Amino acid sequence: MSETITIDGKEIPFKAGQTIIEAATAAGVYIPHLCHKPGYKPHGSCKLCTVNVNGRRCSACTFPAATGQAILNKTQELEDxxxxxxxxxxxxxxxxxxxxxxxxxxxxxxxxxxxxxxxxxxxxxxxxxxxxxxxxxxxxxxxxxxxxxxxxxxxxxxxxxxxxxxxxxxxxxxxxxxxxxxxxxxxxxxxxxxxxxxxxxxxxxxxxxxxxxxxxxxxxxxxxxxxxxxxxxxxxx
Amino acid sequence: MSDKIRVATTSLAGCFGCHMSFLDIDERLLKLAELVEFDRSPITDIEHCSDCDIGLIEGGVCNAENVHVLREFRKNCKILVAVGACSINGGLPAMRNHIPLEECLNEAYIKGIGVENPQIPNDPELPLLLDKVYPIHEIVKVDYYLPGCPPSADVFWTFLTDLIEGREPSLPYELVHYD
Structure with a gap:
């Protein structure tokens, strides 16, 4: 059984070593970003991909996915x-x-x-x-x-x-x-x-x-x- | 007084392109004319605003007269709308903003190619230029923004009909452009 995180309540599988944005993209979930690009070393500077991970703000492009993460992405507050x-x-x-x-x-x-x-x-x-x-x-x-x-x-x-x-x-x-x-x-x-x-x-x-x-x-x-x-x-x- | 919704429009540091685009609603103008009465606007030639429901402002703020006109609109219009790129971020006129004003005037009226009898215009009737071209939200409170250069006729139509019919105006994705 593969490990999963949830984004806005949706269960999403991830592979060890994947960042949150990589797992999300692979599962068809868009997290807004500008400085992130697949295949490039993460930079974490534009902060557009900020998500809420178990109550704390993290950059989805730099933060590793891990079991037990309940992530909020498309909320009114984050979009604002x-x-x-x-x-x-x-x-x-x-x-x-x-x-x-x-x-x-x-x-x-x-x-x-x-x-x-x-x-x-x-x-x-x-x-x-x-x-x-x-x-x-x-x-x-x-x-x-x-x-x-x-x-x-x-x-x-x-x-x-x-x-x-x-x-x-x-x-x-x-x-x-x-x-x-x-x-x-x-x-x-x-x-x-x-x-x-x-x-x-x-x-x-x-x-x-x-x-x-x-x-x-x-x-x-x-x-x-x-x-x-x-x-x-x-x-x- | 008719009970029609009163609309005022003006172009500050703009090119009247937004007004032209507004007129592109074509035959829908007739339907609009049933619902609204135009107050101060290039369409009516009324020189000063009276109490209005909606004020549409095209263009940024580049001189002292623009500031007066904008404040007159804010004072008289319940809902003030920034129309087009220039009113929202200064637009192309604001591309002078990183050049000192004196340099701009010298380039246009003294050193410019083909200038005859070089002199900087200083007739007292000419409004004084501001140091920069400002977006209108930096001078007055703005209630709604219609982006685009210009916003398409459908943007005007959608926005005005939403507002007139009492809905919160909302533009679908394909109507929002900055270019």
Whole structure:
């Protein structure tokens, strides 16, 4: 008999070593997330996947599943908190969806739509962030970076390079590039690197590809992120 | 006074795209006109708000006049609605926010390509620009938000009919877009 946890009362099997989010995904239960991606080392920074495990808050992407866990996921309180977290991500950067090539395919947007976020609630920072369009095939718009660390992990773990790092703390936190000039053109990044493809927002973009799919026909224009995520990530498992 | 629901609309630092999209409800405008009476709005040319049930605000707040108009709407409208991306987060006009105002004015009126007789406009009738473009919820309390650039005609229709018929407005997934 396999061991089980419960999520919102539903019994879910898990294998030893699986995190809560891995067990949930395998069983077709969506837990909202942005910094988590199957096959990548967990980072536990975006906190969207926060669930209630036997009365305590834990990140589902880092917390191991264990027998006896009664987990709450889709409660009003947790969903309200997740919406607030998403609103904070929106006001911390400069996320102007109408002018972003990634709109409709952006996971930050997808999560916000899923959480029925209509406004940003908080005062905006309107932070002064840079744009690095130095590379012939790629660009980085730091306005849209949410510090999920996925490009950092992808470059190290998948591409065998070390192009990105997160530097600084709090409001001064920023994505830095490992090159003599600090510019993308002088790094060893290439278009097909996982680090480019993995970006959940429009922060790292491939040039000349932005409008190959018209707005209105993009992923989250028609499908909710829970369905998209479960289809993609269950296949991966 | 008719017992119709009174609606006021305005565009602050917007492009009137949201108003155009509102008009895209097409023949449903006739049905709407049976239920509502327009107060201050580009549709009526009434210059100041009287007591209204619903106020629709397009655009963010970029100058002193926008602040006055927004406060007039808040004072007179029972329900104030932020319509479109610019009213919600400043939108494209807010992309000037990380550039100092003086630099913006210099670029547009002094150093800009093709500028003749360069001077920064300073007629006393021109409202003074604010340091930044602000979302309207940073100036007044907002009751509802209709995201989109612009929100589609169906968003306006669904929202207004919900509200007029006494339901809590609710937009289905496919009507919520930030772009």
């Amino acid at each position: 908190n997740r919406r607030k977290i998403t609103q904070m991500l929106f006001v911390e950067g400069n996320h102007f969806c109408p002018s972003c090539e990634k709109t409709g395919n952006c996971q930050l947007q997808g999560v916000a739509y899923y959480l029925a976020m209509k406004d940003n609630h908080f005062p905006h920072f309107f932070a002064n962030r840079e744009l690095d369009a130095s590379h012939p095939d790629l660009l980085i718009d730091h306005n849209r970076c949410i510090f999920c660390n996925l490009c950092v992990r992808a470059s190290q773990e998948k591409d065998g390079k070390n192009v990105f790092a997160i530097s600084g703390r709090g409001i001064n936190k920023r994505l830095i590039i490992n090159s003599k000039t600090g510019l993308l053109k002088d790094s060893d990044i290439e278009v097909n690197d996982c680090a480019v493809q993995v970006c959940p927002t429009g922060a790292i973009l491939e040039k000349r590809k932005g409008y190959s799919t018209p707005i209105g026909q993009r992923i989250y224009d028609t499908q909710q992120i829970d369905q998209v995520s479960l289809t993609q990530e269950t296949v991966y498992e």
